[in-house]
Amino acid sequence: MALLPILIYPDVRLNKVAKPVSLFDAQLMRLLDDMAETMYDARGIGLAAPQVGIARRVIIIDVSEERQTPQIFINPAIITTDGEKILHEEGCLSVPGIYEPVERPAQVGVRAQNEFGEWFEITAEGLMSVCLQHEIDHLEGKMFVDYLSPLKRNRIKSKMRKEGRKAPPSGKKRMGVRSPMRQR
Ligand code: K1U
Ligand code: ZN
Numbered sequence: 001m002a003l004l005p006i007l008i009y010p011d012v013r014l015n016k017v018a019k020p021v022s023l024f025d026a027q028l029m030r031l032l033d034d035m036a037e038t039m040y041d042a043r044g045i046g047l048a049a050p051q052v053g054i055a056r057r058v059i060i061i062d063v064s065e066e067r068q069t070p071q072i073f074i075n076p077a078i079i080t081t082d083g084e085k086i087l088h089e090e091g092c093l094s095v096p097g098i099y100e101p102v103e104r105p106a107q108v109g110v111r112a113q114n115e116f117g118e119w120f121e122i123t124a125e126g127l128m129s130v131c132l133q134h135e136i137d138h139l140e141g142k143m144f145v146d147y148l149s150p151l152k153r154n155r156i157k158s159k160m161r162k163e164g165r166k167a168p169p170s171g172k173k174r175m176g177v178r179s180p181m182r183q184r
Helices: 026-041 126-139 150-166 173-178
Strands: 046-048 058-061 071-081 085-090 100-105 107-113 119-125
Touching (some): 026 046, 026 058, 058 126, 071 126, 085 126, 100 126, 119 126
Antiparallel strands (some): 058 071, 071 107, 085 100, 107 119
């Protein structure tokens, strides 16, 4: 298993639409293992493949207390939402240190494949529902900051760019992934 570098907003690779997975092979298993190690190391509750520079429709989530077994969603699609909306504070491993409330449907139904290519469906609410919607957005190149006002988003963008420039050139593994950053 390996720790993967997490791309930091506003890296343009975070805005790409991810491609569907068609091969359920050893390479995919390796990616899932590496993503799990990376998510747990970063103390996240979810991670999408585009956040580690892989433009494929793969997400993992673990909202459990035990934090041992990630739930895997490959080629996920939201198939139902309920009318009720909830406002929930969101964070993102690609936007470190920023937490903002985002309004989303309270409950979602999701269809996805597991690591063996078998289809399943779940209905989620609460943190699981918020996290699923947040991670599926990553597959569409959409970030939670895209739901904020342009003023807030631009402030966050400037802060991330400034912190990216401050980061030392060597040292911790993750620092190297702050470049390349380009204007959107
Ligand atoms: O996509 C990601 O970067 C993961 C992100 C998922 C997420 C968190 C909160 C709301 C929606 C989606 C994170 O895990 S950020 C880490 C974090 O903020 C957190 C960790 C544990 C509990 C709650 C939040
Ligand atoms: Zn995120």
